Amino acid sequence: xxxxVRIPTILRTHTDGQKVVExxxxxxxxxxxDLETRHNGIRERLVxxxxxxxxxxxxxxxxxxRFLDGISTKxxxxxxxxxxxxxxxxxxxxxxxxRKGMR
Amino acid sequence: MRYxxxxxxxxxxxxxxxxxxxxxxxVRIWAKLEDRNPTGSIKDRPALHMIEQAEKDGRLTPxxxxxxxxxxxxxxxxxxxxxLKGYRMVCVMPENTSEERRQLLAMWGAEIISSPAAGxxxxxxxxxxxxxxxxxxxVMLYQYGNPDNAGAHYSGTGPEIYADLPSITHFVAGLGTxxxxxxAGRYLREKVPDIQIVAAEPRYDDLVYGLRNxxxxxxxxxxxETVLTTRYSVGSEDAVTRTRELLAQEGIFAGVSTGAAxxxxxxxxxKAMKAGETADIVFIVADGGxxxxxxxxxxxxxxEAAVEALQGQLWA
Numbered sequence: 494x495x496x497x498v499r500i501p502t503i504l505r506t507h508t509d510g511q512k513v514v515e516x517x518x519x520x521x522x523x524x525x526x527d528l529e530t531r532h533n534g535i536r537e538r539l540v541x542x543x544x545x546x547x548x549x550x551x552x553x554x555x556x557x558x559r560f561l562d563g564i565s566t567k568x569x570x571x572x573x574x575x576x577x578x579x580x581x582x583x584x585x586x587x588x589x590x591x592r593k594g595m596r
Numbered sequence: 597m598r599y600x601x602x603x604x605x606x607x608x609x610x611x612x613x614x615x616x617x618x619x620x621x622x623v624r625i626w627a628k629l630e631d632r633n634p635t636g637s638i639k640d641r642p643a644l645h646m647i648e649q650a651e652k653d654g655r656l657t658p659x660x661x662x663x664x665x666x667x668x669x670x671x672x673x674x675x676x677x678x679x680l681k682g683y684r685m686v687c688v689m690p691e692n693t694s695e696e697r698r699q700l701l702a703m704w705g706a707e708i709i710s711s712p713a714a715g716x717x718x719x720x721x722x723x724x725x726x727x728x729x730x731x732x733x734x735v736m737l738y739q740y741g742n743p744d745n746a747g748a749h750y751s752g753t754g755p756e757i758y759a760d761l762p763s764i765t766h767f768v769a770g771l772g773t774x775x776x777x778x779x780a781g782r783y784l785r786e787k788v789p790d791i792q793i794v795a796a797e798p799r800y801d802d803l804v805y806g807l808r809n810x811x812x813x814x815x816x817x818x819x820x821e822t823v824l825t826t827r828y829s830v831g832s833e834d835a836v837t838r839t840r841e842l843l844a845q846e847g848i849f850a851g852v853s854t855g856a857a858x859x860x861x862x863x864x865x866x867k868a869m870k871a872g873e874t875a876d877i878v879f880i881v882a883d884g885g886x887x888x889x890x891x892x893x894x895x896x897x898x899x900e901a902a903v904e905a906l907q908g909q910l911w912a
Contacts, residue, residue, distance in 0.1 A: 552829045555860070556826055556863065557826065557828070560826035561826070
């Protein structure tokens with residue numbers, strides 16, 4: 494069993510358009526190194542100076558890794574990692590009513 | 597319970613154990629039923645508190661006009677309170693807001709000023725700020741930056757939960773204006789220093805992100821990251837799944853953002869179980885499902901079909 498990694502649209506140029514890829518690693522840093530071997534250039538998009546880039550959010554089983562151990566967060570087989578471009582929280586309360594217009 | 601007026605009945609909501617959705621006997625999940633407030637959402641608390649504090653310090657006086665950018669629950673709560681207290685209420689909301697919401701606001705006498713759909717709530721906030729500048733006698737309570745929003749939860753939601761469940765270990769709520777997490781979170785941490793304060797943030801699919809581009813970078817002035825222990829990002833699929841589970845297994849009919857909070861509550865519950873800890877996890881049921889019926893997610897034949905129905909829509 495490996496770790497499932499969900500890739501945002503903006504990074505799918507590195508994964509031949511795939512939404513979900515698999516990888517291995519005991520930590521998030523190791524996972525990113527492993528992904529780089531098959532998805533050239535993805536590390537550069539995620540990491541800067543050994544840390545996660547400021548405008549990249551990474552979630553381990555939906556939990557923001559910045560509140561865990563960041564790029565050193567430990568991973569286990571079967572975990573799910575989601576990568577997202579940063580979008581700030583908030584302003585969501587007013588958004589519900591827009592649903593119909595969003596279709 | 598007896599109250600002197602309908603408005604006095606805000607708060608004092610039930611806290612109920614969810615025996616079927618709790619991961620184990622030692623890891624218990626409790627729901628704080630905020631849909632039991634007068635207009636059916638947790639927003640009655642900050643709306644009333646913001647009005648009453650503004651009255652107290654003289655910012656809001658009889659006959660004045662209240663202005664607020666909102667198309668959601670806060671507008672509905674403010675409209676009700678304004679009606680009962682005799683203020684004129686003006687809501688600024690995106691022009692593509694649903695007819696249901698317009699009717700809910702109109703039935704309590706609120707006037708609606710439409711803002712362009714592009715930019716969504718950010719544009720509504722900007723238009724409201726412009727209107728406030730043009731009409732210096734109008735009072736904008738501004739839930740995203742008003743400390744009395746968080747104050748309502750510091751003096752109400754938090755103490756109620758602690759009185760009912762002093763053994764609380766985790767508090768989970770949705771992240772919108774951040775008022776609930778900041779206010780109740782600060783109070784609960786004072787009483788239970790090692791409590792975990794957990795945010796559940798909605799995560800939309802790529803299509804919605806495209807449409808929401810202009811909302812990027814908006815952080816409510818109330819937000820203080822140090823109050824949070826951790827933050828979950830919950831996708832539409834998980835939010836819908838949990839909303840339906842809450843209905844099917846515990847009989848609670850809640851809005852979709854409540855499903856997201858439940859998902860995070862179950863997430864922290866599983867971690868506690870793995871670590872062999874006991875836990876009392878409280879999460880917020882922010883509103884009932886009524887305003888989301890038209891999405892079809894409650895009656896869809898399967899969770900897959902419900903997720904499909906919500907595809908590309910905003911739900912929190």
